[in-house]
Amino acid sequence: MTSCKHLTLVLLPGKKNMLRCRHCHLTISADELRGGYCPECFETQGRKRYDFDEIEVEDQGKARYRCEQCGIIIETE
Numbered sequence: 709m710t711s712c713k714h715l716t717l718v719l720l721p722g723k724k725n726m727l728r729c730r731h732c733h734l735t736i737s738a739d740e741l742r743g744g745y746c747p748e749c750f751e752t753q754g755r756k757r758y759d760f761d762e763i764e765v766e767d768q769g770k771a772r773y774r775c776e777q778c779g780i781i782i783e784t785e
Contacts, residue, residue: 712778720772720781727760735763 728735734748741747745756773782 712775712780714775714778714780714782716776717773717782718776720774722772723765725765726763728763729757730759730761731757 724737724739726735726737727741729746729749732746732748732752734746736747741760743756745758746760749755749757769785771784773784774780775782
């Protein structure tokens with residue numbers, strides 16, 4: 709058990725819609741998709757593939773916070 713009182717909390721961003729590669733099925737957020745092509749296909753096969761299906765993430769109505777001192781994630785409703 710930690711002795712941290714979690715006095716400094718940072719609100720974490722909610723989940724965004726994700727993209728799934730139609731070839732290797734890597735699931736990644738649009739923010740992480742640098743260059744617009746699938747990094748997994750490029751790394752394993754050397755091909756830049758731009759074919760993705762959009763996957764909607766359900767909004768669960770919960771807020772998530774991270775304590776800056778100990779790093780624990782706190783989820784509320």
